[in-house]
Amino acid sequence: MLVPTLEEVFRAERGKLLRYLTRRVGSDHASDMVQEVFVRAAGSRQAGQLANPVGFIRRITRNLLIDRARRRERNKIVMFPLDEERELSVPPDQGLQIEAQDLLRIYNDAVACLPEKTRRVFLMRRDDRRSYQQISEDLGIAVDTVKYHIKRANAHIVAMVEAHR
Incomplete structure (x- = not known):
């Protein structure tokens, strides 16, 4: 079996390769x-002794795509529009941070106000990530009772948060 030359591979594969690269990088760069790809292939020391020139071309193509992705990632620049109304030296609005801190305080107060058993069940579920079955076994209560306590805790927390809005 005769191995095609790079020139023959170029003629045969150019269209397929162009379509493949157009899908990957767009028609502007494909x-x-x-x-x-073909300049690298032709300039390679292996160019005259290839057993599989099509595979060689495909490997070069993959390597170029990987190199391009790495370059783009390394050179990534974040662009954002500048509003004339905003100054870059102004710190971001701290309102959201203050609101989040208030919400966390309300949440912690709500949890602290729960009846002891309800709080214990709720914290075992939330902090320890235990299943209803595990909590049931650890506390010696029915799974339905565990669900009741979780539901009760959630309702109490929601009510406390809503009351402070």
Whole structure:
């Protein structure tokens, strides 16, 4: 079986490679990348002794795509529009941070106000990530009772948060 030359592979594979790269990098860059693939292939020391020139071309293509992705990631620049009304030196609005702190305080107060057994069941579920079955076994109560305490705790916390809005 006769192994095709790089020139023959270029003629046979150019269209497929162009379509493949167009899907990956867009039509603006695809034809340049096809040229780069074949320039690299032709300039390779292995060019005259390839057993599988099509596979060689595909490997070069993959490597170019990987290199391009790495370069883009490394050179990533975040662009954002500048509003003339905003000054860059102004710190971000702290209102959200204050609101989050208040919400956390209300939540912690609500949990602290729960009856002892309800709080214990709730914290075992939330903090220890135990299943209803595990809590049931640990406390010696029915799974339905565990569900009742969780539901009661959630309702109490929601009521406390709503009352402070």
